[in-house]
Amino acid sequence: MSFSNYVERKGTDSRKWDLNGMLEMASYADDESIPMWVADMDFKAPEFVQDALLKRVEHGVFGYNTADKKYYEGIKFWLKNRNDWDIEEYWIVPTSGVVPALCYAIKAFTEHGDGVVVQNPVYPPFRNSVEINGREVVSNPLKLAGDRYEMDFDDLEKKLANPKNKMLILCSPHNPIGRVWTKNELEKVVSLCLKYKKIIVSDEIHSDLILFKNKFVSVGTLNREIKKYLIVCTSISKTFNLAGLKASNIIIPDSDLRERFINEMSKVAAKPVPNIFGAIAMEQCYSKEGERWLEDLIVYLEDNYLFLKDYLEKRLPKIKCFPLEGTYLAWIDFRELNLTEEELRFKLEEEAKIVTDGGGIFGAEGVGFIRLNFACHRSVLEKALERLEKSFENI
Ligand SMILES: Cc1ncc(COP(=O)(O)O)c(C=O)c1O
Incomplete structure (x- = not known):
């Protein structure tokens, strides 16, 4: 190409x-x-994605679809190969976008009026998703040290220690400031979420777009204990320029959290099934090619x-x-x-x-x-x- x-x-x-x-x-x-x-x-x-989509279009029937084993294997392969994260296929919940998934997570794991911590300046739907669902945005602003943004861990601890605040939405890598958080930084975030038993939603939609030999670390590969509190958002949309296909996958290792998340989706009749074209594209993308x-x-x-x-x-x-x-x-x-x-x-x-x-x-x-x-x-x-x-x- x-x-x-x-x-x-x-x-x-x-x-x-x-x-x-x-x-x-x-x-x-x-x-x-x-x-x-x-x-x-x-x-x-x-091109190999375009070819696969064309082939499917030629079939001409686009009824209700499901996702087969290849779909789940592809995601498992990708996350292991790129991020060294071993996941189980049943942890994967397909959704029609990461932003809808943020809303499901907010509704499933927090109550009306609860606080949700975000790190400004940040992708605006993080705040919007909290507000439109009647929760309170709690900001843990990033600190500017010269031309480098860093997390303010003292402030983060204060915010997570507050019993009213139930969740952190982490942007990793961070949009718009372009940081790829280091292992050390992420370990501190994870240890604070564990200490105060707070849900961490790690939006890793940009994780394949790592420049200049920086190293991306998925929160899923850190302290095993975090699995009890972890939601990781992934997608083909940014990496392969397929945002219009509305196909993303949310990885939820804990069975109770996963069930609550899927229950929330089913309230708006959204079954965890990928878009028909999104599924075909994804099987192609998550490969050596x-x-x-x-x-x-x-x-x-x-x-x-x-x-x-x-x-x-x-x-x-x-x-x-x-x-x-x-x-x-x-x-x-x-x-x-x-x-x-x-x-x-x-x-x-x-x-x-x-x-x-x-x-x-x-x-x-x-x-x-x-x-x-x-x-x-x-x-x-x-x-x-x-x-x-x-x-x-x-x-
Ligand atoms: C951090 C982040 N999350 C989510 C999205 C959008 O995801 P989706 O289109 O899957 O809802 C974007 C798009 O720019 C983004 O930057």
């Missing part, structure tokens, strides 16, 4: 590229805007990130691209320009015609930053950076 082939996405009902979708995020957007916001990539899914495709993707992403960082350092040194360990989402610091969120948004969207995610949507701690999705063709990134330079060079 060559990631250097440009793929036109306009006119495909793309939430990212088609104006109707983009306007939800950017009121100044128009047909000239370059979308660098929502987290999907502008690359085609692997999938791994080779991913290796090539990582090279393209690393090059794009380095290009972006280098461009900003040379041409717009007041705008700082933070170090990135994982994901294809760059966290960019505009604080030196002293612009309000609205001024920054105006300059980016109306002047430069680039649509990114303003840092404030990730929590107040993100104000002054943007999240920029660089999983695009290099020419698109170049064009966006030229526009950015033109719009900001005199500031």
Whole structure:
């Protein structure tokens, strides 16, 4: 697969590229805007996935489906091979997305009014899922040490020690700040959850997108005791650019937790069965061939990130691209320009015609930053950076 082939996405009902979708995020957007916001990539899914889907489409009957042994074996293979995590197939609960799974977990394991700890700045649906289900968002903000974010373990301990707070939602790797948490950091998180007997939902959706030889550690491979409190969210959606297939898997080792989670799903009539096309895609992706495709993707992403960082350092040194360990989402610091969120948004969207995610949507701690999705063709990134330079060079 060559990631250097440009793929036109306009006119495909793309939430990212088609104006109707983009306007939800950017009121100044128009047909000239370059979308660098929502987290999907502008690359085609692997050819072997496309072929398998086409073959299934040709059959022409799309009735209720189930998942066979190959489906579960594929996930088991992937998690063992990549993360050295040995799971049992029956721990796997297919869901139609990670965000719905967060909601099921919140409803299954906490009560109305309970606190759920999240680490701002963080992927906004973490907070939304807590709020719309009538629970309270409890923030354990990440600490900024220079250009590196770290967890505030003293504050985390205080929050987890409070009997009202029942759950931690961990973003690992962390969107939007791009940290891949170290084993040491994760061990501290796990030991605090064990100490205070709190559920840990580890959203590992970005765990295959590890850059520059950083090492991803799944919470599932740490202290065995954590299994009693553990929910791990995985998916093919980010890794293989298949978000529209709505196929994810939630790994729940403890039988009581798993049963409660599935009961919660059944309240909205959602059976733990994968989407028919999602299942076919997943069987293809979670393979040696999938791994080779991913290796090539990582090279393209690393090059794009380095290009972006280098461009900003040379041409717009007041705008700082933070170090990135994982994901294809760059966290960019505009604080030196002293612009309000609205001024920054105006300059980016109306002047430069680039649509990114303003840092404030990730929590107040993100104000002054943007999240920029660089999983695009290099020419698109170049064009966006030229526009950015033109719009900001005199500031
Ligand atoms: C951390 C994180 N979790 C979940 C999701 C979305 O998952 P899904 O589309 O499976 O609901 C995203 C998408 O950007 C994400 O970054």
